[in-house]
Amino acid sequence: QTVVTQEPSLTVSPGGTVTLTCASSTGAVTSNSYPNWFQQKPGQAPRPLIYSTSNKHSWTPARFSGSLLGGKAALTLSGVQPEDEAEYYCLLYYGGAQMFGGGTKLTVL
């Protein structure tokens, strides 16, 4: 049973920097896992932020960036804004099937 693990919750101050991570129980996350990151606010559909590890969509704010860090996928927010408070999900590819992490609740305080 494959499990994708994210931090359940993180807190960051406005203007600060925070890194969210995404780990796979099968081993190191690589570029071949094509990590995607999504932001979801209450009552809304998920909003895509990052695809294939580090690529931004045309609507993704510059303060969001994706990378691989220590065998995990990572999403870094630099210069956090109050409106970044949300749930964040990663999605990994497993040769056909895909799996979401459990989500990270980001609080901006």
Add this chain to the structure above:
Amino acid sequence: QVQLVESGGGVVQPGTSLRLSCAASGFTFSSYGMHWVRQAPGKGLEWVALISYDGSVKFDTDSVKGRFTISRDNSMNTLYLQMNSLRPEDTGVYYCAKGGPRRAADLDYWGQGTLVSVSS
């Protein structure tokens, strides 16, 4: 602009069937892989299934194998999810999502979702 509109959700009893639809517009539907993703009330996202641009390749998650079938009609620009033998744990919002231009694994547009409630 890309639009994905899900429909077909509702309240059903355990053991029954339901078919969800996702009407696509604003892009060449027949060129892209498509996904279904669901979210139980108050819970996280769960990837459900993927179908290739031409319908020849399908993948789904273990919890729906043998019960759910993803399909598409490229002439109607519509994606489907046939759900049989429904269980209470299938309750949630079902989203369709479009695969990316370089690879289907990159989800770039989502619909607003349709709610499925399985209860006796």
